[in-house]
Amino acid sequence: MFKTKILFFTAPKKIEIRESTLPSLKENEVLVKTICSAISAGTEMLVYRGQFPHLANAHDNVSSDLDYPLAYGYACVGVVKEIGKEVNSEWLNKVVFAFHPHASHFISKIESLFPIPDFLSSDSACFLPNMETAVNLVQDGAPILGERVLVLGQGVVGLLTASLLREFPLESLVTVDNYELRRKALQVESKKLEVKSLTTFDLKPSSFDPFDLTFELSGSPSALNDAIALTAFSGRIVIGSWYGQKRAEIDLGGAFHRSRIKLISSQVSTISPELSGRWDKSRRFDVAWKALERIKPEKWITHRFSLSDAEKAYRLLDENPQETIQVVFDYSA
Numbered sequence: 015m016f017k018t019k020i021l022f023f024t025a026p027k028k029i030e031i032r033e034s035t036l037p038s039l040k041e042n043e044v045l046v047k048t049i050c051s052a053i054s055a056g057t058e059m060l061v062y063r064g065q066f067p068h069l070a071n072a073h074d075n076v077s078s079d080l081d082y083p084l085a086y087g088y089a090c091v092g093v094v095k096e097i098g099k100e101v102n103s104e105w106l107n108k109v110v111f112a113f114h115p116h117a118s119h120f121i122s123k124i125e126s127l128f129p130i131p132d133f134l135s136s137d138s139a140c141f142l143p144n145m146e147t148a149v150n151l152v153q154d155g156a157p158i159l160g161e162r163v164l165v166l167g168q169g170v171v172g173l174l175t176a177s178l179l180r181e182f183p184l185e186s187l188v189t190v191d192n193y194e195l196r197r198k199a200l201q202v203e204s205k206k207l208e209v210k211s212l213t214t215f216d217l218k219p220s221s222f223d224p225f226d227l228t229f230e231l232s233g234s235p236s237a238l239n240d241a242i243a244l245t246a247f248s249g250r251i252v253i254g255s256w257y258g259q260k261r262a263e264i265d266l267g268g269a270f271h272r273s274r275i276k277l278i279s280s281q282v283s284t285i286s287p288e289l290s291g292r293w294d295k296s297r298r299f300d301v302a303w304k305a306l307e308r309i310k311p312e313k314w315i316t317h318r319f320s321l322s323d324a325e326k327a328y329r330l331l332d333e334n335p336q337e338t339i340q341v342v343f344d345y346s347a
Contacts (some may be wrong), residue, residue: 016045021116021324021343024083026064027332029325036121043121044105045096050344051116052140055169055331055338056233060258061086061327073135085115089143091136092120092345094127109121111139118321118345126339131303137312140342141170144236145311147254147304148174153289153298154280155227155252157182164244166226167232168196170314170340175229176200177309180207188222190214190240191232193336199314219243224312230255236262248274254281314339321345 016036024030039045056142057239060066066080080086090112092103097289101124110127114120130139148171157163163184165176169192177200188210191197197211217240224246230237235257285293316339319327327341 016119018086018117018119019321021087021117021321022085023061027062027328027336029062029121029328030083031321031324038129039096039098039121041098041100043123044094044101044127045119045121046090046092046110046114046127046148046190047095047119048090048092048343049109049136050091051087051273051343053087053116053327053331053341053343054089054143054144055341056171056255057256058086059328059331060256062332065258072107076118081288082108085117087115088113089119089140090114090116091130091139095119109136109139109143115145116321116343117131128299131307133307134303135312137315137342138306138310140326141174141306141340142299142302143313144170145174145306145309146298147171148178149287149298149302149305150253150282151175151229151231151252151280152178153293154278154286155229155250155304157184157227159183161186161226162186162223162246163188164228164241166230166237166241167191168193168199169231169233170311172196172229172231173199173314173339174305174309174311175231175254176209176313178305180209182207186210188212188225190217195316195336196339199339214240217244218304225249228252230253233257233260234262235260235264238262238264242266242270242275245273245275248276250276250278252278252280256281311340315342317341318344 018036019031019033022030022032090206094108097106109130112127161184165172168189179187190212192213200209225244226249228241228245228251230241233255241251321343
């Protein structure tokens with residue numbers, strides 16, 4: 015019998031770390047000891063603040079039927095410490111990724127685990143869900159040679175998306191975020207495609223040629239007005255933000271009405287029907303693993319907390335997000 019510590023959201027801005035005893039392993043299960051887990055500063059902050067919608071079916075096993083008290087999270091990296099009788103011994107001591115809430119130990123079937131490639135660190139592997147999201151966003155946007163591309167929001171998903179876009183032969187790539195730390199995150203590396211990084215105060219349509227493709231990844235529904243104003247006739251806007259219960263007035267009565275701009279809803283739980291005949295989740299994960307190797311996003315980890323200090327971690331993200339990029343829980347203590 016193993017004990018585990020699990021993070022629970024119990025009410026808006028209320029967190030508890032609950033200790034419980036795990037059941038005995040079934041023959042087809044394994045015990046995982048967590049090494050690190052990443053906080054999603056977008057989705058998890060909706061849960062922390064009580065801004066999440068109550069969806070009966072969110073097309074995944076993570077965001078459906080949400081209600082307090084709630085164990086939530088989906089970016090755990092750990093090592094397999096025990097295996098059931100039916101599990102191949104090769105799984106013992108293997109480092110794995112799991113879409114699992116923040117917990118010190120957990121039990122899983124092997125089909126729910128992803129062995130981490132040898133070329134990746136545990137820290138980088140924590141970014142797998144966000145990298146898969148970025149891959150999905152780029153696939154849904156389908157950038158074309160020579161296009162002008164705009165990315166609104168440079169949180170982790172925005173940074174990963176912009177990093178992938180830099181690998182395309184675009185005419186230009188502009189990123190937007192009001193936090194200096196995040197604006198500078200892509201400027202420290204030399205790439206073939208220069209990235210121009212701005213604040214929302216710099217977003218004057220008269221200062222730019224209209225963008226062919228815009229990604230709205232800021233988490234702010236009001237940013238859709240900026241996206242519409244800056245996107246060219248017949249351009250595409252890929253909306254990757256999950257706004258939860260946040261609302262804003264969107265101006266669809268002006269230039270948008272005649273613009274033929276396409277608003278594309280993009281979420282990683284499914285694959286675009288246009289691609290699903292050739293792509294499945296396994297193929298997309300392969301692309302995400304290789305992208306993590308190239309980009310090495312562990313450089314964007316700004317803070318590490320123990321699970322016992324979880325309240326401090328979420329308070330930091332809530333009150334001083336400008337100081338953070340990626341916050342992770344470290345279970346090594």
